[in-house]
Amino acid sequence: MPELSNDLSNITHQLTFTLNVIYDVYVIIIMNMSQVLPDVQLKKGSNIMVYGPAFTGKSMFVRSIFREFIRKGYGGIYVLTRDSAETLMEWLDIDYSNKYVKIIDCVTKSMVGNVKDSDSIKYETVMDLTGISAKISKFFEDFWRSGVRDIVVIFDSLSTLLMYMNLQTVFRFLHILTGRVKVAGSVAFYIVEDGMHDERTIATLKQLFNGVIEFKEENGKKYIRFVSSFTQTEWREIVVEENRVVVVV
């Protein structure tokens, strides 16, 4: 695909090599897809898996994506199964009254018992898939009614769900969630840990996604790439910094 790679190199030249570049390039991949590959409709409604071994920067990457989307005026829904809402808000350095950020915290309730929901933070337990699903849907409605139509969803991470529930159950849950993202024309990213699940699980999950952002580590160096059934980028070397992922030039 000479056209696509041309596009990409142009853009990467113009921008600095931060994580946001990857994000920008990525979104531009999505945006351009319909021109470059007219038979592919990835644009809005995409569900993307973020896959790689532990400590390769996946969480940092999706958090940065999330922050970028919010800055661009998107409504953001963040589902947490490993960190508390408090931790995330601190990292994002965003005011609690920010109406563009909505969080579903699946950690706090099972640690400290009942916590009161607020407009922007809801508490669930990780096994209560119906509760999580209903809350995500409620957030979609809130955004929708307040005129926010562009929505990004982050799910960090599916691996936690798979620790508690069998693949079939998680698959059914994702079937509904990815369907909602598609119908609402949003974008969603789901983290999956490499090394925690068997091949069949990964293969089954992949059916639900439009593409995968892969991370890997080799000889102490970290890499990232994007793969879908239509396109694949080169592995790029990255460095994970305190609050972003940077591509090494």
Next chain:
Amino acid sequence: MKVITGIPVLDDVIEEIPEGKILTYWIDPEVEGNVFAMQTLFTNLERGCKCAYTTIAYSPEVAIGEFNEFGWDVENYENFSIVDLYSGYVGLPSNCQYNASPTDIEEVNEVMKKVIENFDVVVIPVSSVIDVCGEDSIECIGEWYDFAREKESRLICTFVSWPYPEEIEKFVKNNSNAVIRVGGVHHRVILGYYYGVVKVDWKNIKSKAILFKLVKPGGVRAYIPKILVTGPYNAGKSTFVHAVSMRAISVDRLGTTVALDHGHLEYKGFSIDLFGTPGQERFDPILKMLGREALGVILVVDSTKPETFPRAKQMLEAVAHFGLPYVVAANKQDLPDALPPEEIRKKMFLPEDVPIIPVSAKEGDGVYKVIDALLELLTGSWWVKENEPEVST
């Protein structure tokens, strides 16, 4: 003792849940429908029944916390017990009298049967049991259904309709004496919630669908959907509202609406409030205020006046902000120069999937087709289809 659902309107329709009956709340996966089972349980607990609540996806403490959020202090009732299928699963000790680990389905089976025998009302999250214990557990669940019938206990089941294999859905449906659907009003996102009776085998009932909101504290509260009837000046909005309503009032001056048209109609089990807006531009703020409250929009256009279409389009954009579903009533079709719907679609640049219904509000032709089209958008066609036989009556 008489056992009831404790859900508004539902109790008027089905009156009571007789002994040995299984009532299933059939819940859209994106809707917080568990509250229905909790409300049924608490209502009967207050009436003095012995009630058990099964929890599998979260701890007994969290379960009680959820009751408390709605203002239901279950923990203060001696007749209340929790069946704890959670603690054993996550490796914690349980302090409930009735508990089992779902990894051992035989143990679960034994405990559940004991509970069914000893309680008047037992809440079972059927789909969660399937989710945690696997699809094979449906056999066990079948045994509980049979056992409840035999012991004349009542089961209140929740079934979240994730995409399960059809056999499972059929099995649950066929084994339930009553099925109450709890659904979402889908339009790109879910904009509202409703419940309706799908099946009751002990009573001949007329279908009902009710929109609801969840109130904390309070629980399930029925409400009447507001439908906005908008359109350019003189398009026939007031005439339309009067044509479909059982009772309606308009605040008109010199033949034009200066405040609002308000009509009420009972249709296919829905109670609907229609609000006709004034067509003149200076009333746009009212339109905005109503848009925030409404669940759907009917745009009335005068099919003989294409010069008013740009204004109609502009009014649509005003309500589009709220993301509401809408249908177009192509009015005054009785006049010879009325444009057909497809012509109007082209002239107004409306997408293919927007229903445009030819009507004559004056003659009353086609006006209910407009309501049908909107209900279909609101309930994902399920309700309109299920109730088709009623249309003719």
